[in-house]
Amino acid sequence: MIFEDFESFRASGAAARVCVIGSGPAGTTIARKLAAAGVPSVIFEAGGEEWSEDSQDFYRGKTVGDPYFDLDVTRLRFLGGCSNHWAGWCRVMDKHDFEPKAWVPDTGWPIRRVDIEPYLGEVHDILELDAFRADVPISDDIRLVQLIKSPAVQFGVKFRDEIERSPLIALVLNTYVTELTGDGRRITGARISSRDRDAGTFVADYYVPCTGGLENSRLLLWSNARSNGAVVPNAAALGRYWMEHPQFLGGDAILSDYSIFPTDSTNEAFFSPSPAAMEARQIMNFGIRLIETPYGGVKQIIADLACVAPDLAEWTSAQLGQDLRCAAQLYVGWEQAPLASNFIRLSETDRDRAGVPRIELHWKKSDMERRTILEGLRLFGETLAEKDIGRVRIADWLVNGADYPTDQELAGHHHMGGTRMSDDPAKGVVDRNCKVHGVDNLYVGGSSVFATSGQCNPTTTITALACRLGEHLGGVAGA
């Protein structure tokens, strides 16, 4: 069932035991799992079926600290959410990503990878993935890993017809949950604004915000502010431990044989460190994306020269009427240390049209991360040299300790943390079942529950966690 607004949904008399907020990968997956368990749910989607400037305006906000994307650009507020601009890159977080790193405070999840593995078959169907190839150790330190570039499922497109036919899922568009109300033990209702009008309160048995790694914190912070802490009673970590995957061009490589690594359809290969290497260097996880530019003959020589002497190579390349680049570029994306000092808070001065304070994101990369990118490139370079596979040149800005470049992509548009998972209510917002600590009927879906981020793109793990939460909630609500 699909409704254009809350009024038409209410008039239909459709029932819902679970209120899912947001129709992105997490929200859609949870509602589908609930339907499979026979549990009726409603998905409130704040936007419409298509992108609109009017809807995106609700996502404007401010960033304090390191340069970051505009908050109304880095996410999407319409059916399918951020899956609408997802590139489709897939990998599940590794086993060691769930385990604590003794050298980094506040790492480790209360669950392990085996807890989401039973759902990976469903995830492969949802995201239309082939089986992952096993990692290939290149040395004791570095592994060739696979990152599948999937068809980039847009959840609103793929599942629209299924939802429309479903008697157990009511998708309600143009319906913004501005606030949850609670009594300190239970959520008592969701305040609704639909088509820019106050539409009253909707009551369900269970509530699951799935509005993304920024908006989940905003909704709960505002709900808590309005209820004097009765929505998230243990709020020490609420909005905190926010993380991204920063990424920069960190260097170049000359390879002795450009066919030595199997590259994908866009001539890219991916590498990550072994857990032992991370421990030895006392760093976080990282991923190196090696982008080969396949040249031959003299062009290859000049491209290799471009790694060593860019000015000379540019001149030589111009003589050939070519624009040749260093033949292998090394982009590095990495896992941030989870820090309480990276946080989301509510603006004291700026509100959206519904009166909800906008986000103020405080985010800064730490010294640990600087060490991670530098030591990561060293590990990779040492592996290539020891194995006589090639040689790596680390970029000048890294070697010289200069500031991060500002003319690059900056990060992956991966918004993680803010309602992180922990057994300790002082360190996390949700427990191992994604239930908010101390509240009987409030769960959270999406990457805001990530305790740490690993190095890989998050959508595959988000979808697996959503399958797990959907199944758990189906059991609880269906009992």
Next chain:
Amino acid sequence: MALSVAADMSRRRLIQALLATTAIPLLAALPKDADPNAIVEVGGWILKRGDLR
């Protein structure tokens, strides 16, 4: 002119020559019995010491 010189050189020799240029300060301090397989970092390059000979 530069193109014909580059085309006449083997890629390995060309790169070795260019790498060696950046490694002059290290070469000056290179002990004769240094392990050629030892990893060194010169001007951002991760090299084997033997690359510099």
